Amino acid sequence: xxxxxxxxxxxxxxxxxxxxxxxxxxxxxxxxxxxxxxxxxxxxxxxxxxxxxxxxxxxxxxxxxxxxxxxxxxxxxxxxxxxxxxxxxxxxxxxxxxxxxxxxxxxxxxxxxx
Amino acid sequence: xxxxxxxxxxxxxxxxxxxxxxxxxxxxxxxxxxxxxxxxxxxxxxxxxxxxxxxxxxxxxxxxxxxxxxxxxxxxxxxxxxxxxxxxxxxxxxxxxxxxxxxxxxxxxxxxxxxxxxxxxxxxxxxxxxxxxxxxxxxx
Numbered sequence: 001x002x003x004x005x006x007x008x009x010x011x012x013x014x015x016x017x018x019x020x021x022x023x024x025x026x027x028x029x030x031x032x033x034x035x036x037x038x039x040x041x042x043x044x045x046x047x048x049x050x051x052x053x054x055x056x057x058x059x060x061x062x063x064x065x066x067x068x069x070x071x072x073x074x075x076x077x078x079x080x081x082x083x084x085x086x087x088x089x090x091x092x093x094x095x096x097x098x099x100x101x102x103x104x105x106x107x108x109x110x111x112x113x114x
Numbered sequence: 115x116x117x118x119x120x121x122x123x124x125x126x127x128x129x130x131x132x133x134x135x136x137x138x139x140x141x142x143x144x145x146x147x148x149x150x151x152x153x154x155x156x157x158x159x160x161x162x163x164x165x166x167x168x169x170x171x172x173x174x175x176x177x178x179x180x181x182x183x184x185x186x187x188x189x190x191x192x193x194x195x196x197x198x199x200x201x202x203x204x205x206x207x208x209x210x211x212x213x214x215x216x217x218x219x220x221x222x223x224x225x226x227x228x229x230x231x232x233x234x235x236x237x238x239x240x241x242x243x244x245x246x247x248x249x250x251x252x253x254x
Contacts, residue, residue, distance in 0.1 A: 021129075021132060021133050021136055021161055022132050022133070022161065022164075022168065023129040023130055023132065024133075026129060051136065051154070051157060051158075051161075053161040053165060054162060054165070054222035054223040055223075057222055058222075061217050064214055065214050065217065068214045082150070082151060082154045085151075086226065089229045090210070090226065091211060092211070092217075095213065095217060
């Protein structure tokens with residue numbers, strides 16, 4: 001699992017590449033938690049994620065909860081159809097919004113949480 | 115890899131080996147010409163069950179063996195592990211989160227297995243958990 005972060009003021013774009021399985025989740029856990037504490041919003045570029053397990057979803061939800069407490073948001077950019085299916089089956093696509101471009105992501109994070 | 119309709123392999127219940135198991139299932143599915151979506155669902159099921167072995171198995175690291183069989187365009191999967199006895203088909207269903215505030219950290223894995231797998235059967239033979247499940251053909 002590779003993780004790259006580009007920070008832009010209060011927002012960070014985090015690009016993930018590889019398998020978000022139990023080993024991949026260990027790689028992303030601390031960076032996500034750190035960014036969720038430091039930033040207002042996170043755009044997670046999921047286009048390079050080929051697999052996701054619930055242990056990784058936990059870390060995404062945890063980061064989203066941390067941001068939500070400060071009215072921040074976490075959005076998922078361009079997950080593959082298979083990964084989107086896992087998120088849908090987890091009942092999380094309403095809680096972790098999926099967007100298909102960075103501009104759509106910026107618009108989503110500028111919406112106040114409902 | 116052979117052209118046999120069945121393949122088995124044993125792994126340790128560590129994150130590194132769970133990743134290796136995932137890569138192996140992907141390879142077997144591709145070799146057999148199983149649709150990617152079907153194999154992906156099998157990978158999710160095995161990842162969730164193996165993670166359960168890793169997180170709740172006693173004493174760690176437990177081992178788990180995976181057997182894959184082709185059934186039509188679907189897959190039969192058997193997972194045998196030496197972790198703590200756990201009857202997954204009988205475990206209570208988790209309620210899906212309705213808000214971030216109420217979302218629990220955990221509990222999704224069993225729901226994912228149930229949503230993807232059919233014909234789940236479980237028994238504990240005194241030493242090992244033996245879980246069988248079927249992944250029907252799910253399109254490309």
